[in-house]
Amino acid sequence: MEEKQKADATKRFLIVTIVILGIACICLLVGLLVVLQKDGDGKDKIVHCEVEDMFKHQTEPENPGVFEELTNKEIEGLKEYLYEQAGLDLVRPSKSKRNANYIFVAELHLPNKTDVIGHLDNGAAQPPREAKVIVIRGKQPDTWINELVVGPLPTPTYHKPLPGINATLPYFYRPMTEEDYGSVTTSITNQVHETLGNLINNCFDAKLKDCGNKCIGFLYASSFSPASSGEQTRKTWYWLTYVVEYYTLHPVDFSVLANIKQDGVDIDVVWFKGNQYKSMNELTSLYTNGTVKCDPQTFPTVDKNLFSAPHRRGPIPETANNKRSPVFVQPDGQRYNVNGRRVNYMQWSFDFRLSTSYGPQVYDVRFNNKRIVYELGVQEISVFYSGHSPQQRFSDYMDSAELIGPSAQGLVPGVDCPNHATFYDTKHITETSEIADVTKNVFCLFELNTGEPLRRHHSYYESEGKFYEGMENVILVLRTIVTVVNYDYVLDFRFYQNGVIEVKSMSTGYILANAFSEMERKYGFQLHDSIVANFHTHLFHFKADLDVNGQSNRYEFIDIKSETAPNEFSKITRSTYSQGYIETSLKSTEKDAAYKFNFETPKYHIFYNNNTRDGYGNPMAYRLIHNGMVKQVIPEGHNKEPAISWARYQHAVTQQKDTEAHSSSMYSMFDTDDQVVNFLGYIEDDKSIKDEDLVLWVTLGVHHIPHKEDLPLTTSTGVAPSFFLQPFNYFSEDPAMSSPNAIRMEPRNSEVFIERYGMSRESKTTCVPRKTNFEDKIKTDTDIVFEN
Numbered sequence: 001m002e003e004k005q006k007a008d009a010t011k012r013f014l015i016v017t018i019v020i021l022g023i024a025c026i027c028l029l030v031g032l033l034v035v036l037q038k039d040g041d042g043k044d045k046i047v048h049c050e051v052e053d054m055f056k057h058q059t060e061p062e063n064p065g066v067f068e069e070l071t072n073k074e075i076e077g078l079k080e081y082l083y084e085q086a087g088l089d090l091v092r093p094s095k096s097k098r099n100a101n102y103i104f105v106a107e108l109h110l111p112n113k114t115d116v117i118g119h120l121d122n123g124a125a126q127p128p129r130e131a132k133v134i135v136i137r138g139k140q141p142d143t144w145i146n147e148l149v150v151g152p153l154p155t156p157t158y159h160k161p162l163p164g165i166n167a168t169l170p171y172f173y174r175p176m177t178e179e180d181y182g183s184v185t186t187s188i189t190n191q192v193h194e195t196l197g198n199l200i201n202n203c204f205d206a207k208l209k210d211c212g213n214k215c216i217g218f219l220y221a222s223s224f225s226p227a228s229s230g231e232q233t234r235k236t237w238y239w240l241t242y243v244v245e246y247y248t249l250h251p252v253d254f255s256v257l258a259n260i261k262q263d264g265v266d267i268d269v270v271w272f273k274g275n276q277y278k279s280m281n282e283l284t285s286l287y288t289n290g291t292v293k294c295d296p297q298t299f300p301t302v303d304k305n306l307f308s309a310p311h312r313r314g315p316i317p318e319t320a321n322n323k324r325s326p327v328f329v330q331p332d333g334q335r336y337n338v339n340g341r342r343v344n345y346m347q348w349s350f351d352f353r354l355s356t357s358y359g360p361q362v363y364d365v366r367f368n369n370k371r372i373v374y375e376l377g378v379q380e381i382s383v384f385y386s387g388h389s390p391q392q393r394f395s396d397y398m399d400s401a402e403l404i405g406p407s408a409q410g411l412v413p414g415v416d417c418p419n420h421a422t423f424y425d426t427k428h429i430t431e432t433s434e435i436a437d438v439t440k441n442v443f444c445l446f447e448l449n450t451g452e453p454l455r456r457h458h459s460y461y462e463s464e465g466k467f468y469e470g471m472e473n474v475i476l477v478l479r480t481i482v483t484v485v486n487y488d489y490v491l492d493f494r495f496y497q498n499g500v501i502e503v504k505s506m507s508t509g510y511i512l513a514n515a516f517s518e519m520e521r522k523y524g525f526q527l528h529d530s531i532v533a534n535f536h537t538h539l540f541h542f543k544a545d546l547d548v549n550g551q552s553n554r555y556e557f558i559d560i561k562s563e564t565a566p567n568e569f570s571k572i573t574r575s576t577y578s579q580g581y582i583e584t585s586l587k588s589t590e591k592d593a594a595y596k597f598n599f600e601t602p603k604y605h606i607f608y609n610n611n612t613r614d615g616y617g618n619p620m621a622y623r624l625i626h627n628g629m630v631k632q633v634i635p636e637g638h639n640k641e642p643a644i645s646w647a648r649y650q651h652a653v654t655q656q657k658d659t660e661a662h663s664s665s666m667y668s669m670f671d672t673d674d675q676v677v678n679f680l681g682y683i684e685d686d687k688s689i690k691d692e693d694l695v696l697w698v699t700l701g702v703h704h705i706p707h708k709e710d711l712p713l714t715t716s717t718g719v720a721p722s723f724f725l726q727p728f729n730y731f732s733e734d735p736a737m738s739s740p741n742a743i744r745m746e747p748r749n750s751e752v753f754i755e756r757y758g759m760s761r762e763s764k765t766t767c768v769p770r771k772t773n774f775e776d777k778i779k780t781d782t783d784i785v786f787e788n
Contacts, residue, residue: 058424058425060072060073061340064129064340065126065340065341065342065351066110066111066116066119066120066126066127066129067108067110067341067351067353067363067364068108068340068341068351068353069107069108069341069353069354069426069427070106070107070108070131070153070427070429070436071154072427072435072436073154074129074131074153074154075106075427075429075435075436076154077153077154077155077156078106078131078133078150078153078154078156078429079103079429081150081155081156081157081159082103082133082150082156082159085159088101088135089101089139090102090103090135092434093431093432093433093434094434096179097136097138097177097179097180097431098138098179098183099138099139099140099262100138100139101135101136101137101138101139102135102136102138102431103133103134103135103429103431104134104135104136104145104174104175104177104430104431105133105134105356105357105403105428105429105430105431106131106132106133106134106150106356106429107131107132107355107356107357107405107428107429108129108130108131108132108353108355109130109131109132109149109150109151109162110375110661111127111128111130112127112658113374113545113656113658113693115127117374117551120364128151128152128153129151129152129153129154130149130150130151130152130153131149131150131151131153131156132147132148132149132150132162133147133148133149133150133159134146134147134148134666135147135148136171136174136431137171138171138262143171143262144168144169144170144171145168145169145170145171145173145174145667146161146167146168146169147161147162147165147169148160148161148162149161149162149163163658163659164658164659164660164661165676166676169667169671169676170232170671170674171262172232172233172234172670173667173670173671173676174667175401175402175403175666175667175669176401177431177432178431178432179431180260184236184238184258184260184265185217185218185238187264187265188218188238188256188258188265188267189208189209189217189218190209191265191267191280192208192218192256192267192280193207193208193209195280195281195284196270196280196283196284196287197209199272199283199284199287199294200216200240200254202294202296203252203294203296203297204216204240204242204252204254204296204297204299205296205297205298205299206242206243206299211243213302214299215242215243216240216241216242216243216252217240217241217243217247218238218239218240218241218256219239219241219243219247220238220239220241220247220248220251220485220512221236221237221238221239222236222237222239222385222391222392222394222395222396222397223235223236223237223394223396223397223401223669223670224236224237224257224394225394225396225639225640225643225669225670225672226670226672226673227639227640227642227643227672227673228394228639228640232673233259233260233261234259234260234261234670235257235258235259235260235268236257236258236260237255237256237257237258237271237390237391237394237395238255238256238258238391239251239254239255239391240252240254240255242299242300244300244302244306244308245302245306245308245309246308246309246310246486246510246712248485248486248510248511248512248513249307249308249510249511249513249528249531249711249712250300250308250513250531251513251514251515251531252297252515252530253271253272253273253274253389253515253517254270254271254272254273255270255271255389255390255391256269256270256271256280257269257270257271257390267279267280269390270282270283271389271390271391272292272294273292273294274388274389274517274519275292276390297530307528307711307712308510308711308712309712310712310713327414327418327419328418328419328420328446328448328449329420330420330447334422334447335447336445336447336476338422338445341353341424343445343476343478345447345476345495346476346495346497346739347367347368347497347499347735347738348365348366348367348476348495349364349365349366349369350362350363350364350365350366350495351363351364352443352478352493353426354405354408354426354442354443354480355377355404355405356403356405356406356428356429356430357400357403357404357405357662357665357666358377358378358379358380358400358404358405358662359377359378359381359404359405359407359408359480359482359491360377360378360408360443360478360480360491360493361375361376361377361378362375362376362377362478362493363375363376365501367499367735368735370549371547372499372501372546372547372548372622372725373501373544373545373546373547373725374545374546374547375543375544375545376493376501376503376542376543376544376545377542377543378404378491378540378541378542379541379542379543379646379662379663379664379697380398380399380400380539380540380541380644380646380663380664380668381398381399381400381404381482381484381489381538381539381540381541382396382397382398382399382538382539382540382541382644382647383395383396383397383399383487383536383537383538383539384396384397384536384537384539384632384634384640384644385512385534385535385536386523386524386534386535386536387514387520387523387524387534388517388519388520388522388523389514389515389517389519389520391514392512392514392523392534394639395512395536396639396640396643397484397669398643398644398664398668398669399482399484400664400665400666400668401666401667401668401669402484402485403428403430403666404482404484405426405428405482406428406430406437406439407482407483407484408426408439408442408480408481408482408483409439409442409481409483409785410439410440410441410442410783410784410785410786411423411441411442411443411444411479411480411481412441412774412785413444413772413774414774416444416479416481416490417444417446417479418446418448419772420446420447421444421445421446422444422445422446423440423441423443423444423445424441424442424443424444424445425438425439425440425441425442426438426439426442426443427439440783440784441784441785442480443478443479443480444477444478444479444480445476445477445478445479446476446477446479447474447475447476447477448474448475448476448477448494449472449473449474450473450474450475451473452473453470453471453472453473454471454472454473454474454496454497454498454736454741455469455470455471455498455734455736456468456469456470456471457469457470465746466746466747467744467745467746468743468744468745468746469742469743469744469745470742470743471497471736471739471741471742471743472741472742473496474497474741475494475495475496475497476494476495477492477493477494477495478492478493478494478495479491479492479493483509486509486510486511486512487507487508487509487510487538488507488508488509489505489506489507489540490504490505490506490507490508490716490720491504491505492504492505492506496736497735497736497739497741498727498734498735498736499726499727499730499731499735499736500724500725500726500727501724501725502722502723502724502725503542503544503698503700503722503723503724504720504721504722505540505628505700505720505721505722506716506719506720507538507702507704507714507716507719507720508713508714508715508716509713509714510712510713510714511533511704511706511710511711511714512533512534512536513527513528513531513532513533514531514532514533514534515530515531515532516530516531516532517532520532520534523535524705524706525705525706525707525708527706527707527708527710527711528711533706533710534706535703535704535705535706536703536704537630537632537633537701537702537703537704538701538702538704538719539630539632539644539647539699539700539701540628540699540700540701540721541644541646541647541663541664541697541698541699541700542697542698542699542700542723543662543663543695543696543697544695544696544697544698544725545656545693545694545695545696546607546622546694546695546696546725547693548607548608548609548620548621548622548730549608549609549611549612549620550609550611550612551656551693552609552610552611552691552692552693553607553608553609553691553692553693553694554586554587554607554608554609554610554619554689554690554691554694555586555587555593555605555606555607555653555689555694556584556585556586556587556605556606556607556608556619556621557584557585557586557587557603557604557605558582558583558584558585558603558604558606559582559583559584559585559601559602559603560580560581560582560602560603560604561580561581561582561583562578562579562580562581563578563579563580563581564576564577564578565577586690587653587689587690588688588689588690589686589687589688589689590652590653590654590655590682590683590684590685590686590687590689591683591684591686592689593652593653593654593689594648594649594652594653594683595649595650595651595652595653596648596649596650597626597629597650604623604728605623605624605626605651606619606621606622606623606624606728607621607622607623607624607694607696608620608621608622610691614729614732618729619729620729620730621727621728621729621730622725622726622727622728622730623724623725623726623727623728624651624696624698624723624724624725625723625724625725625726626650626651626698626723627721627722627723627724628700628701628702628721628722628723629650629699629700629701629721630699630700630701630702630703630721632644632647632648632699632701636648640669640672642672642675642680643664643668643669643671643672643675644664644668645678645679645680646663646664646679646697646699647699647701649697649699650698650699651696651697651698651699652682652683652696652697653689653694653695653696653697654682654683654687654689654694654695654697655687655688655689655692655693655694655695656692656693656694656695657682660682660695662677663677663679663682663697664677664679665677679697682697698723700721700722700723701721702719702721704719740756740757740758740759741759742756742757743755743756
């Protein structure tokens with residue numbers, strides 16, 4: 001009893017002690033916060049940020065501007081008009097598209113440039129709002145494709161053929177719809193399962209149907225262009241891969257060539273273990289009688305250690321253990337504003353949108369309210385592969401066939417973009433859209449401190465002035481990321497405070513592996529037990545409609561040459577001295593301006609208005625700096641190469657024409673014999689480019705020979721080609737001299753005077769980095785990242 005009383009007393013003492021200590025801690029914490037929040041005592045005030053809701057409702061303008069994407073009101077009026085047109089005879093998205101007429105895509109149609117310039121610069125009325133609509137007509141007996149302009153929005157009264165495009169395009173050029181993909185894959189699966197199901201199960205330890213947890217399927221396809229097949233038909237190679245994460249790293253050596261007809265799918269060729277067979281029945285017979293054999297493969301073990309699954313693995317570096325990475329803060333809030341889709345930042349302003357067909361675009365780019373670029377945007381993303389097996393040998397992709405715009409999905413704060421970025425939605429109208437399909441977080445806009453100086457000089461000798469001056473390089477970035485099947489492309493427009501524009505593309509995602517065989521060693525390296533990853537080339541094409549001091553521009557080389565002359569200052573007889581010098585060369589026609597890089601002839605490329613020169617007679621120009629050149633290795637005219645004829649040149653310059661709005665099209669996978677958009681025609685008509693409205697077409701690219709460090713995902717390091725548009729005698733000095741992001745230091749009376757131009761680093765507020773409700777929100781709103 002006595003022991004129990006002692007124990008109870010001890011327990012009470014401990015409880016009282018803990019309570020007292022707890023109260024004391026709370027009092028100390030309150031006192032500390034009170035001290036820290038006092039403004040008058042010189043202490044910092046700590047501000048605990050509230051959760052920032054990045055999913056703010058983005059209101060649509062009642063009167064959209066000339067570059068604004070279609071509004072819901074306009075889309076509603078557009079569809080109401082189109083479905084009432086008896087001559088179009090359209091089925092609605094919920095109906096089957098097989099043998100029917102339907103809207104494949106609809107998006108903003110830009111007015112003629114002269115009309116837009118008249119509105120923006122001269123106060124003319126805004127041109128009527130119009131939509132570009134692609135109608136695929138599959139209803140017999142007439143089958144073709146129409147590209148139409150419909151307007152005026154929001155209550156259309158007319159539709160007419162798109163200028164510059166034939167009124168009717170061949171039906172077999174059509175891109176695949178979601179219904180097409182489903183029906184074709186189902187048909188192929190059923191046919192192969194019925195005839196070759198036993199072979200597949202025995203050789204690959206998996207089934208096409210009723211497969212349980214060992215499934216294999218035709219998850220990847222590569223079109224077989226008429227340029228390669230010799231037939232004006234839709235043929236596609238369908239690959240067999242294990243249904244595991246991630247399937248492009250788990251192919252098996254089996255594929256079929258599918259002939260996709262309007263009334264069904266025929267299998268023309270079967271490829272199995274390095275050999276081709278004329279039919280499935282031929283392969284079945286040879287396998288049954290023992291002529292064809294296989295070394296059975298084992299279905300992959302699916303867990304977090306599977307080499308293709310990007311789960312964290314390996315030891316955590318000691319210096320990073322339990323320590324978070326650095327984050328960005330905006331100590332005084334955003335330094336840019338956005339009205340609709342018009343951005344204002346420092347001395348920059350521009351509009352932006354996401355084209356359904358082509359991807360991210362910016363318009364009316366101005367610095368100090370002077371237009372530099374009228375239109376700047378993606379035209380095409382292409383990948384050309386190599387290989388022994390036909391499925392990879394003929395894997396030449398033009399991603400516009402998949403629609404680049406809808407390939408851009410929700411961006412993730414903290415990885416795809418900084419947490420302090422502003423996020424913007426977009427919408428698309430495709431063959432599945434009863435109403436507009438909204439894609440959330442498809443653009444992000446943010447300031448980025450690159451961590452390097454934009455300029456600096458340290459003059460540390462008294463005779464030199466003894467000062468330090470430098471400016472941090474803080475830029476504005478507009479970013480979207482498109483995921484085209486296995487590859488992800490990070491596409492940036494970057495705006496520098498010194499008047500420079502950078503366009504940058506970065507590749508990441510999954511490589512496209514091929515089943516390993518000795519015949520593939522010529523094309524790539526074996527990266528895992530049963531796969532090889534073959535050489536391929538990534539290509540990006542961009543349009544830059546330049547308006548440097550107006551619409552009358554010239555394109556000029558500043559050639560860098562060398563000369564050798566006598567050296568009269570040398571004691572050596574007949575001594576010579578060599579040095580470089582510059583010489584200008586004006587390009588007069590489009591053929592002259594189709595540029596192929598040559599190391600033997602270095603040069604600058606400048607664009608200017610001949611009527612606008614500085615006090616010294618220098619043209620006030622912008623210069624193209626190309627940091628993403630690549631040699632396209634396919635000979636001109638071979639296979640699908642004509643579909644990417646723009647890649648023959650590192651850049652080209654043409655006279656601006658409204659009928660030459662784009663360099664590629666969604667039909668380029670199949671139209672190689674009669675191209676809907678013939679880029680070579682833009683050059684071969686050889687129009688004058690002297691004192692004309694000029695368009696610059698730039699090709700970026702990288703050769704990719706995959707290596708083991710590309711597993712499981714390729715990284716963006718070293719594969720980020722870009723080009724710059726840099727002022728060249730355009731300003732009287734560096735325009736960033738007006739920026740407050742500079743610092744100057746100089747000694748004064750044995751002390752160092754520091755000038756920050758009103759942007760002192762001292763503050764009464766200690767910022768806590770912004771928190772977002774992203775991870776909470778996606779638990780209930782999954783379509784922010786994943787399509788429903």
